[in-house]
Amino acid sequence: MDGNFLYKEDLTAALPVGVSKDDSILFTEHYIRSWAEEILLYEKAENNIPDNAGIDQLVENYRKALIMHTYQQELINQRxxxxxxxxxxxxxxxxxxELFKLDFPLIKGLFIKVPLTAPQLANVRKWYKTEKQEAVEHLEKYSLQNAVKYEYFYDKWVSVADILELLPLQVETPEIYVNRHRQIELKDTAFYYFLNVSDYRSAGDQxxxxxxxxxxxxxxxxxxxxxxxxxxxxxxxxxxxxxxxxxxx
The missing domain is CATH 1.10.20 (Histone, subunit A)
Known part of the structure; x- marks a missing residue:
């Protein structure tokens, strides 16, 4: 290891900020050992690799590639x-x-979940089935006091899987079911679930x-x-x- 020196300022620079005294001692011991082991392994390898010329060529090729890449990035950033x-x-x-195909189905629509004891269920059944602004406004006001969950997504695409997580839908192919039944009403022991599907894109569609x-x-x-x-x-x-x-x- 002749000619190799680990200076105090290098060790200080490597020391993590805010480390305790005990941890700093452990870090220092580990760092010094790793530094020494790396140098010893390099010296051993250098003396036992016969084709240094091949390694030098690899290093030179990497240097050229790195310089060209850096120059290209600078040009691109400038121009x-x-x-x-x-x-x-x-x-x-x-x-x-052809480059933009869906890996999973998407949906647009509206979802509302209310308790079985919620008031005005007849109105909810009427409101959720239409995208008309008046019906949506009624639902929004209604949901503030009565809905457990309300999702308006007529204006954006969301994953069908995300919506299915909200429904107690027990069918073999739920994605196909939702595509074929654009207005869905379900219930369990505590809640009603209403989903209106305004648009649907299947996996494989654009x-x-x-x-x-x-x-x-x-x-x-x-x-x-x-x-x-x-x-x-x-x-x-x-x-x-x-x-x-x-x-x-």
Whole structure:
């Protein structure tokens, strides 16, 4: 271990903040031992690996790759923006519909859970079946005093699995059941459950844009980065040829 030194300031810098005195002693002992073991193992390995040239080449290849990657990221950060116009994201989504398929079904609708003893159940049965603003407002006011659970999601997609967790639905294929029965009323020993399904997307269907937007944007950003770097490399190559840095025989 000749020529290797562990300085106090290096050890201090590695010490976790706020550690107790006893723990700092244990940490210091472990750190020093690990430092020494690493150096000893490296020296042993260096003396017993015959093909150091091969390792040097691997290190050089990694260095080149790291430098190129760092340069590419700097270029991309300087020249490209991730703030894409919304119409560009929409166009990419429309042109690449095959990329956006659902892995699980989605649903839009309304759910309300009330006790069996809740008042105005006849009205609830009427209100939950329609998306009309007046009925929704009645339900919202009603739910404040009477509902155990109220979920309004006519305006957003949610996982069918999340809604099924709210229902005491005992069927073999609950997702299919919900798709076929858009207005569902169930009850158990304590509660009534009402679900109105306004829209449904099955697994394998195209993802709704609002559900796929983030993914579409990321894919478009990545595509533009790839195209940008391809153009940069092409320009560098053409410049090198024109300056006769690359010569064909």
């Amino acid at each position: 490209l923006t991730k703030d894409l116009p919304e119409e560009d994201v929409v166009a990419y989504y429309e042109q690449n519909k 993802k709704p844009y609002e559900f796929a937007r983030s993914e579409a944007k990321d894919l478009l950003v990545n595509q533009r980065q790839v195209n940008f770097m391809k153009q940069v490399k092409d320009d560098l190559y053409k410049q090198a040829v024109s300056k006769k840095k690359i010569i064909y025989n």
